[in-house]
Amino acid sequence: MSIKAKTKASGLSGTIDYQLTKTTYTFGVQCLKRLYMEKHEPALATPDAPSTELRKMRGVEIGNLAHSLYPKGILIERDSEKPAHEATREAMENGALTIFEATFIYDGVLVRVDVLNRKNKKAPWQLIEVKSSTHLKKEHLPDLAIQTWVLKNCKVPLEGTYLMHVDNSKPFPATQDLMKLTEDLSEEIDEHIEEVPKRIKEMKKVLSSKKPPEAKIGTQCEAPWKCPFKEQCWKNVPEPSILDLYRYPVDERYDLYHSGIVKITDKRIEPTNEIAKRMIEVEKKKKPHFNKELVRNKLTNEWQLPYYYLDFETISTPIPRFNKVKPYNKVPIQFSLHIQEKQNGKATHKEYLHSDGSDPRPAIAKALCEAIGNKGTILAFNGSFEAAILKSLAAAVPKYASQLKLMAERIEDPQILFREAIYDSKFLGSFSLKIVAPAILGAKFDYNLLEISEGGAVELFFDEMNQESTPGKKKEELRKQLLAYCKVDTEALVELTNWLWSKLSKGE
Secondary structure, eight states: OOOOOOOOOOOTEEEEEOOOEEEHHHHHHOHOOOOOOOOHHHGGGGOOOOHHHHHHHHHHHHHHHHHSOOOOOOOOTTTTSSSSHHHHHHHHTTOSSSEEEEEEEEETTEEEEEEEEEESSSSSSEEEESSSSSSSOHHHHHHHHHHHHHHHTTOOOOEEEEEEEETOOOTTGGGGGEEEEEOOOOOHHHHHHHHHHHHHHHHHHHSSSSSSSOOOOOOOGGSSSSOOOHHHHHTTSSSHHHHHHHOOOHHHHHHHHHTTOOSOTTTTOOOOHHHHHHHHHHHHHHOEEEOOHHHIIIIIOOOOSEEEEEEEEEOSSSOOSSSOOOTTEEEEEEEEEEOSSTTTTEEEEEEEEEEEESSSHHHHHHHHHHOOOSSSEETTTTHHHHHHHHHHHHOOOGHHHHHHHHHHEEOOOHHHHHHHHEGGGGGHHHHHHHHHHHHHHOGGGGGSSSSSOOOHHHHHHHHHOOOOSOOOOHHHHHHHHHHHHHHHHHHHHHHHHHHHHHHHTOOO
């Protein structure tokens, strides 16, 4: 067995001369301009969103779980005195059966294999890529292909290429059975392997260039991963544009944009739904849309006082923590509740945040049942989410099941009303509360002003708050930030409901 690699001396550690890794290769598959920017203009990247940080953190946890399945596995350290590719070669020659982060380099491409495993010292190797997803995705195939291509060119005998992923049918406490290995994916990646040499040649050319390649904006800006350089490429896209048009076929949006149809007021646009038509009309007239009759009917005939404005925050972990919870099940860890007894009346506030590592569901179920009365409408923006959480709580906490199920039935979703009856050009084709609230109520409800501005940060803050190593003062800061983030949702909903009543009272 020979490993094709060039090394440069650099003290005891040594450095490996390479231009691409399996990660940067997948960047290039997504978009060559992204590949260029990652190397030459990294300072222009938008910092990782909390959801991205969370995904990376959970990926490490899953990687560690995968390692635990091979207790005699050898980990190739990245920062050891010996270059990783040399340490890998020695481990293989010394008879290791399982190697973690096995490192190979060929033609300027370095790959680190999550798990390299064989049945005995004479058997061929299994190349195993570990992912925190629950199934094989098409974006995994180029990743698997580049690793397989490098190992084959390094003369590593392979028995097959596999993906190890989370089995989301396994409830807690069956964490040892949580990881599932696919069948051999060699046939699935053959087509991608054929493309590797051409892609590598193209990518090397891009990396050695003095300027980024031309790249039209398109679906690759968001998928399979949101590009951190999107803002650079989109800075000249007006708001609103054809790309904001509600539920318009995505590929068609970009085709129209690149054909010169940019503004949504362009006469050549043929909207495919009523909301898209409404968007165009609002933009042409420069006046928000407000269907008074629909709003009046909803508020006077369907929403019943007292109003209970409810919002949950949840965690969703690949490794379940609580009884009968499956991977990525949403588990509520806090709620905010505003209660309004009279129309436009002052709302009282109640809240709960679980503050330790125990199962939060019994305490949340109890607090909800004590706070929400038997009469009145429960208002939740994107209410299907809150209804699902209430039903999951009913299943998890039988003592309060009947009350929780009735609560789920009482939910009304103001988002549906806004979607059907209201539109402002500041919505930009979205009916998310984070868009609607500041558009109508002003900067007071700008979520970007909060320490936590998106759901991904909730899980990060919650985990840090409940770590034993976190100092008490820091725990209290995190607790305040979590409570503030959850509270702003129900507070905004109170103000939006008051705004609806005021619009009706003014005859608008």
